[in-house]
Amino acid sequence: MAKKSSLSGFPEWLPEQQIIETAILAQLRETFSLYGYCEISSRAVEPIEHLLAKGETSKEIYLLRRLQAEEGERSSREMGLHFDLTVPLARYVVENAGRLDFPFKRFQMQKVWRGERPQEGRFREFMQADIDVVGQETLPFHYEVELPLVMAEALSKLPIGPVRILVNNRKIAQGAYEAAGIEDIAGTLRTIDKLDKIGPDKVRALLIEEIGLAEKQADIALALAEISGDDASVAERVRALGLSSEMLDEGLDELTALLSAAGEVSPGVVVADMRIARGLDYYTGSVYETVLVGHEDLGSICSGGRYDSLASDGKRTYPGVGMSIGVTRLLSRIFAQGTVRASRKVPSAVLVAVVNEDERAASDAVARVLRGRGIACETAPSAAKFGKQIKYADKRGIPYVWFPQSGEVKDIRSGEQVAADPASWVLPDEDARPSVRIEERDE
């Protein structure tokens, strides 16, 4: 079902796939709205100095220039395409601070661009769906609990199967490392992040040789990273390492509060994992990663965390907490698997047949009455033989064909044909619009 893109890294969908993306985005909008998040849409373009402020992705930026730019324009502001929705949010919040209400809960579903080498699950143009809560000066911790719960609910309503949201807290690692006398916190986190790739022995060696940890410090960092679970016992096991610091306690309290709330609402979905270190060097509190169960190789499909300073205008800081769904990454896996299908390729529930071109107006009139009642339909492109018109409907998955002359409508799936009046005929709810469903795989 998936089609090859003609430009590597710039995926496009067929109409029957677009139905699935549109349904997923509509479902996400619905869930985010249920929680009171409002939508914004930012321009695709930012001045380069904003884009470069977040250093790690700088070499992935696409810059713009006008094809026939005049000489004088070269000195004007250089602009590039946004590579995420967080940098535009930070700029938008500072720019509109006086017109926004804080805490500002917003969602945003847009394409972003990265000039990186395309590979499976990595694209140069892709759709992200972000939620963030941004405060002015302060932002209560409870939003760090809310965010993964919103995402757990949003993802659970998509036709993608179960997810697991892995959480950690910067304060735990930092508190524990400091209590153990480790000075290079960021370096230790970066090394711990390699656990999945190179294993504990090599990580231990790197911690000692490159980061300069004592053997006992390396052992503590590794022991901490091994702890995971979905209840209060996680905090107990961390405390059993025998380290003590105020920051560590605060981190453990926050993590326990998050696990406890999540355990009540979505048991088993949110799991603490001290091995999650990616992003811990720039987030300041909770961090989140999300795996699609059975598709862990895809990497995280929804990540984020808490920033104490998402943005600042020099006078005020704007702390934030956010999570971002990689919609295109998710879709590319769904399409490759072919397990999610749209029930038809077009919105039309009915094809109104045309007997001959002189009587097309009669068919158009039937279609108009049906549309007036909210029934999506189209008139046949030509007055071909009925067999050919039925084939037109069948190819697209249109379930009903209407014959205006006989005043009958045929369900072309069952073959059943009945007399019907366009002003009163009842279209079954399940046929109203294309539906999206998961097909069971033979295993």
Place this chain on the structure above:
Amino acid sequence: MAKKSSLSGFPEWLPEQQIIETAILAQLRETFSLYGYCEISSRAVEPIEHLLAKGETSKEIYLLRRLQAEEGERSSREMGLHFDLTVPLARYVVENAGRLDFPFKRFQMQKVWRGERPQEGRFREFMQADIDVVGQETLPFHYEVELPLVMAEALSKLPIGPVRILVNNRKIAQGAYEAAGIEDIAGTLRTIDKLDKIGPDKVRALLIEEIGLAEKQADIALALAEISGDDASVAERVRALGLSSEMLDEGLDELTALLSAAGEVSPGVVVADMRIARGLDYYTGSVYETVLVGHEDLGSICSGGRYDSLASDGKRTYPGVGMSIGVTRLLSRIFAQGTVRASRKVPSAVLVAVVNEDERAASDAVARVLRGRGIACETAPSAAKFGKQIKYADKRGIPYVWFPQSGEVKDIRSGEQVAADPASWVLPDEDARPSVRIEERDE
């Protein structure tokens, strides 16, 4: 209400404006779906040779380059941002011809970019909403009738006031000019297009001096351009010019068929206007422009026409007919006027108050029950005094505040407070989601 953009030509909306854009796009999607058009979304980027094929806009193209492109990359394909949705459609159709069903009816709502000088109603980044029908080798004329009727219905459902769709047909001008012995058809059309700007006397002079028409030919071209109307009398008045050609007859028959169908469905909306010449040099049949009544200065908000060859893959040609709404242009006028308002700034219908932070879980539980019933709500950000919590709701336009301890809900507009159970409380339909309405202006 409109806010100044920090980057000229790249408009952004406040959340309460975004509600209006989102509602308008949802309404357009609904109407296009009712007519059986399926959605596609194309990548934002095209190889430069595709973009340059449509010459007139070439200097408005934004090209991309990677910030840290390696030397070897310079020789690779140059890419730019699409400046409309027609060029991507043509490429998409050729690329996917084997996987699409023809005639292919599609809609597409995406941003496009043009590096032109920003001015009122003209932007560098803006949203377009296009519908097109594309055939393989052939495309019946009746789609040229359908397109403006779909747009008339789509636009009539938006909170923008009445529109007038002006139509003309390339075959009429070409047939009439040829019958009058005029050789430079394109030059004559380009000059006639200046009528609104410079008036008939100057156009007449230009036709004679620059295009080389005889006086009588110039008079005929001007007389033709003066004809307009919404019924069959238009064709009679054109015929009264005394010109005769097969192409002219075909054009008049098509125009009359379009006016007749439109007059039945949307009386007064579709008007023939022989002065409409823009685009007649590249369209091959019907052409359309749309003005917002009372805002004619805004220019056309929805234009398009028939192409005999939208695309070709060397073996086959793909004729098409399409129309494109300038959504951002429309919104910028709506926002400048301030006549269309969202009923509130956020999706939440209910704010659940919090008595103290230790009892936040009780408030979250109420919110959870409400959300389970489809009621959008949020929990108060802090356990401030109730007066402050009510103010939080009021600033955002959230109509109800729920007090979990007393088990009561207050309509903060009327002040009415009643006992209520979150499992059964009925939220009035009109409060379910933010609604968009036109406010009457004092005149």
